[in-house]
Amino acid sequence: MAEAIAFDIAAELVTKLSSRALSQIGLWWNLKDDLDDLKRTVSTIKAVLLDAEEKSVTNNLVKVWLEELKDVLYDADDLLDDFSTEALQNDLMGGNKLMKEVRLFFSSSNQFAYGLKMGLKIKAIKARLASIGSEANTFGFMVRDRPVETSFMTKKRQKTHSFKDKIIGREDDKAALLKLVLEFESEENVYIIPIVGFGGLGKTALAQFVYNDKMVYDYFELRMWVCVSDVFDVKIIVENIIKSITGQAPDQNLEMDQLQKQLRDKIGGKKYLLVLDDIWNEEREEWVSLKELLVGGAKGSRIIITTRSFKVAKITSKCQPHVLKGLSDDDAWSLFKEIAFEQRHADSTNSAFVEIGKQILERCSGVPLVIRTIACTLSYKETEKEWSSFEDNELVRISQNDGKILPTLKLSYDHLPSHLKHCFAYCRLYPKDHEIHVQTLVQFWIAQGFVKQLNPIQSLEDTGFGYFKDFS
Template sequence: MAESLLFPLVRGVASKATNALVQTVTRMCGLDDDRQTLEHHLLAVECKLVNAEEMSQTNGYVKSWMEKLKAVAYEADDVLDEFEYEALRRKSQIGNSTSCKVLGYVTCCSLLLFRFAMSKKLEAVLGKIKELVEEMNTFGLENSGSREYQQHPWRQTHSKLDESTKIFGRGDDKEGVVKLLLDQQDQRMVQVLPIFGMGGLGKTTLAKMVYNDQEVKQHFELKMWHCVSENFDVIAIVKSIIELATNERCDLPDNIELLQKKLDEVTGQKRFLLVLDDVWNEEKRMWDDELKPILCSVGLPGSVIVVTCRSKQVASIMATIKPHELAFLSEEDSWELFSNKAFSDGVEEQLELHTIGRRIVNKCEGLPLALKTMGGLLSSKKQVDEWKAIEESNIGANVGGKYEVMPILKLSYKHLSYEMKQCFAFCALFRKDYEMEKGMLIQLWMANGFIQEDGTMDLTQKGEFIFHELVWRSFLQNTKEVLSSAYSVSSKYETVVFKMHDLMHDLARDVSNECATIRELIKQKALVKNVRHLQMSRVKLEKICGLFDGRTSVRTLLAPSRIQHRFLHQDIKRLPYLLPFVSLRALRWQSVRVSFNVENAKHLRFPKT
């Protein structure tokens, strides 16, 4: 599905070719004819892309052509960006001078040098795109219009939405789990209660309901929540639990004996509840020999660990209490959840829509994530024919496999606007269960040109709109407000953070092949060739440099704050001089000031240079 993001890329580059600043500088340099030729070629390609995408599903030759087109489109974007940068640079030099027209003052020497360099770059791009257009004309592609889809009007209340007040069909589950937790008060050893079930059933939601229950709050002196996901690393887990218990950073060395003593110290005189969310490890030895002896020998009597997992095998390995298997929602609970989304945006609950909706709900087979996603999609469809088209799509849940909800999620993704598709796919850059900050994410979207002004909103407002749309349709989840310097420049300000459901993260990785982490590339022994958005990690600079082969098209380079180690402080300062980041749009490396030369900083939007 990754090719579906090519259309907005080509359209964005074609739009940049018409930018007033770009036109001004190309005319000054005598290159405006070439700019117009590039624009016309891009528009010709744009008209054929929808049909090309469909054909690429079965035609490997067309698929290869689209990959080449993507590379050329990015190259063209860089060239046009340089013209725009030059216009802004000259405008900045002139300032508000009334003696010269804007962009009018320029020495002959500098103009000639710039024209010479840019004419070669523009000519090279034109040559490549002409070849691709000629090749495209042999495919017999049909013209087709943009497949934009209707967007919701702005919803002011979404960032404040408390989803716990709109949870359907889990009241009995919550009561049962709470009773089990409270009944362990006389148990000397820490007890382990798994909650298991297939993806999309709401295991994490149930765990949160229990975690925030008033009786549970009063019963347990200490409550901690750690998301494990696929990283079942004992030292990392124990360190995280210590930090949660103390609300302080754990700077102890990676020595399990020291960590065990510290854990006993901070939990030994407290009855605690620990939630280990989204556990995947099925190696009995790792639990029995490494983690269980540490976690189950601390705390006061009555302490409990709640584990959420998809696998019955994981549940059986870790359980000391009979696991709680989460069931599918009943038909009526499913309808309540679906209709709460589908009819919330002015869509009238007509009899015919009600009938079609019931059949769609049956196809979701009681899966909450599928029901919320479909309801969010249909809330933007007000016509019976639109509902019928969705009903007739292949949206069966295919219960039992890892991707049982994927047909539904992919259908909902298909109906996003192209801007929303790009913004959602970009989230594949972050690892599973990573806590993202809304304001930062919107700035990264803006820096990469995913958001376009539409005359009624500025870029920031448009980014807010897209964010709330993705939350509403359940592509982004678990939003909350925090008051922490870890997320904001000043702790005076609240900021919104959020996560993605792991199935949504799988979908983002499926629709984007441009996001990667350094660790993934090292593991796969792959070069940073087609990667546009790169996540750094705790890896020596020498290994990082080995992934680059000449010019790179990386546009986003990020490092999470948790890996700010001394050797990385030094390494990141050297990166701009050792790696050719000539296309970089966004750089985030907290607490370190990075110096770029002019060539490497031309395209940089974030942070502002």
């Protein structure tokens, strides 16, 4: 992520170096020429950053170069913030020009000395950037245009996609699961159905598709959904099952014996459906200790498990797992077309766009998450040339191996405008599977200065909520 951060800092620096306050303070300390040189150097480096980002995926030397660039840009950014603070303090000082300069000279922080110190810092940063710039020549970076950021702000989707009630290409999978959930006669009161597949295939979406079906809703007395993920802690899972039933988390001071009793009271003798989403635990004993707490349901109860591991499927259930595969070519194209051409219906019949789109789709291996990510990125590209450029220059970064979806998500991140990158990166502070309250998250973004008030009529909170919707 260093390369994307480097571009964001470089873009911010160019803006700061163009500000009137810094120009005035630079003239006052005779530093304007140094600031102008710094601006030109940063702009030159910024022009090749897109090419550097792409090369860093396969070239470790370029990755190191970008880390060094990020470090010096952070130092330059801190320096300019220091300038801005000093300029603000000077503006707040009253009196005429002569009196102001006298006070400044005899103040505890002598401004002449301050100017000399800052001048030396600027020269040091210029030298570091010059060295980094000369290293860039050895890599042979090309000047490349950055994706236009304004398109994300000016274009809005006409509708959002809910993959809970409607997902493309999974009707047969849903029908097979509904048979197991509603019709299959099992000897066990609680029958366990694993859904297995690598990341991005839509295991969770398929489970939601079944979970929200009206027949399922009417058939079961209780429906519960718990995201398990990496940490398989029976106590935490039980607490989350109870929370899913009651809508409230149980008292944190309760011991395991008390929680077990609560759970048995809630599910005992009732026909229930429980989804345990994203299980990684492959230790049989830990699973057995949880299963023993869940067998008290009435006959016909079901547990759906989603997992990437066939071993998990084997230790949790006697039945054959439902193995999720990639979408068929027709379904993959339907999904791609629905998103990529959503705002430009005419292009969906344009042979040039269709041909490029189908070539791009071949690298997606039928994985819905990859298809949606790439199609969403292309939906903001206006011309055939932009689509071809994406195919020739960026698609090579995507692996065709099963389950290798991180390069695709990284590519999607690269195409976010800088203000959204900061907001997205901030979400890394939350632990995996943490339930994020949007209103609180937006307040944190505002406090960090990530939300910019472009429209005076719109509040920062409304702008922040707009940022959040741009991620959906």
